Amino acid sequence: MNKRVAGIAGLVLVAVAVTFFIFKSQRDQVDPELFEEAEEELVEEVVEPQFKFGIPLDLYDVEEGNIRRNQTFADILLPYNLSHQDIYTIDRISKDVHSARNLVVGKPYTIFYSSDSIKRASYFVYEPNNTEYVIYQLTDSLAVFKETRTVEVVEKTMAGLITISLDHAIREQGGSAALVNAVADLYGWQIDMKGLFKGDWFKVIYEEKMVDGQSVGIGNIIGAEFNHRKNAYMAYAYDQGEGLNYFDEEGESNQKAFLRYPVEYSRISSRYNPNRFHPVLKRRTPHLGTDYAANRGTPIKAAGDGVIIERGYTKGNGNYVKIKHNNTYTTGYLHMSKFSSLKKGQRVRKGDVIGYVGKTGLATGYHLCFRFWKRGKQVDFLREELPAETPLKEDHRINFETVVQLTNKKLNDIPASWGDGRITASNE
Structure with a gap:
């Protein structure tokens, strides 16, 4: 009997050993990556904090x-x-x-x-x-x-054909109001942007400021070409050590010391007129300024470099600012809805925002009344022979000509979907 039990026990041990050997052999033949993947699935995914x-x-x-x-x-x-x-x-x-x-x-x-x-x-x-x-x-x-935030500056280009207005042409190409204003300011003294002709065209190289992939504004214009009534107007950005200025292909400054439009891309609604009939006072009284019609809250810019010498309110002027530029020129900005943070006594640069369009004081509609003094006397801003920006210095001539060549190449490379094979002015 004991021998029989011992025999059965022996057989059981042999069976267990054989089964273990077979299982081990099969496991060894399985691709080890399957076991590694199974182990990896058990690892909890790490969630990055937001x-x-x-x-x-x-x-x-x-x-x-x-x-x-x-x-x-x-x-x-x-x-x-x-x-x-x-x-x-x-x-x-x-x-x-x-x-x-x-x-x-x-x-x-x-x-x-x-x-x-x-x-x-x-x-x-x-x-x-x-x-x-x-x-x-x-x-x-x-x-x-x-x-x-970190601001990335990206160089971009655009070509546009005038069919309605500059604003329409730039917006049609995906451009912003800021780009419209920059181009209008760049050519403000050479081209009347309210008098463009159908068929005029432009090309522009400019910087766009990006934050997290979203546009937050534009930087400098690098170069531009505007063909108005078949006349070419070139603009090249160049720094002579005093900041960027803009010149034509001959090195002549194409900007004046003062902005033509101290309100962003507005229209002139009333000019300097010593015999104007006042719409509020109902009597003939001189209008010694230039009115720029614009929507309420439109930024008003300093027309040139200078110092704010007055900032306040009067019954006629409403909220107003006065800037002294030098011993010859002074400018005034009337009827503001509110001021910017710049205070009396502070120095401003051309283009700095000093306030916002309103109709405070004696005004019937939203506009800026822009006043211009020359040697203490108010004059017609639009008829004045104004000083130009700093001319190109001769010791910068060679470097400037290199910039012109490089910029012309970039301008010529800008595709124009409306083009008809015409040669751009920079190639003529």
């Missing part, structure tokens, strides 16, 4: 909005259990960075808040423009920081 303005999104709830009319910093944050004392402190410490009182209607903001027990704001982020944002830290130690 940030906005450098703040981790997984730690906070987020609410976004835009500043409403008459809305204050306190109006926005009191519902998020920020104390009056904290609001007072932020108001005080923000003055050196970006005052919490200077929130502009329509600008975006983001609130980061926790809602574990009560809804409390931790950060308030305000975006005054496309390239900057201000972080108001509302927990622990209160603080305010201004950050600047």
Whole structure:
């Protein structure tokens, strides 16, 4: 009996050993990558943390909005259990960075808040423009920081045919209002952009500023060619060490010391007229300025370099600014809806925004009344023989001619879908 049991036990041991050997052999023959893949599937996927303005999104709830009319910093944050004392402190410490009182209607903001027990704001982020944002830290130690986004400058080109207007031609090619204004300013003293002819055409090389793949404005115009009534007007950007200026192919400055249009791409609605009948006073009184009609809020630009010598309000002028450029020329800007941040006594550069179009004072519609003084006497701005920008210096002639050749090559390479085989002026 014992021998029989021992025999059965032996057979069982042999069977187990054979089964283990067969299983091991089969496993060894299976592609090891299958086992590696199985092991990899067990590894938990790592989720990268998400940030906005450098703040981790997984730690906070987020609410976004835009500043409403008459809305204050306190109006926005009191519902998020920020104390009056904290609001007072932020108001005080923000003055050196970006005052919490200077929130502009329509600008975006983001609130980061926790809602574990009560809804409390931790950060308030305000975006005054496309390239900057201000972080108001509302927990622990209160603080305010201004950050600047990385701006990529990309060189772009465009060709357009005038069928209706410059604005229409540029918009049709996907260009912006800023590009329209830049081209209008560039040729403001050579071509009347309100008097273009059907069939006029242009080519332009310009810089576009990009943030995270989105356009936030344009930079400098590198070169341009405008064919108006079959006459070619060339413009080449060149820096003689004093910043970019624009010259024609002969090296003559194609810009004046003053902008022709101190309001972005507007129209002249009323000229200098010593015998004008005043529409409000209902009597004949001289109009010693040039009126530029534009929509309310359109930016008004300093016509030239100078110093703000007056900034205020009168019954006739409304909100106005006066700039002294030198001992010969002074300019005035009337009927503004509001001023920019530039104050009396500050130096401005040509093109700086000094205010916005309105109809304050004695005005019937939205426009800028632009006044121009020469040696203390008001004169007709559009009839004055104004000084040109700095001419090309002879020791820059060779370098400038190289720039002309390179720019002409780029201009000629710009495709024009409406072209008919014509030779561009830069090739003639």
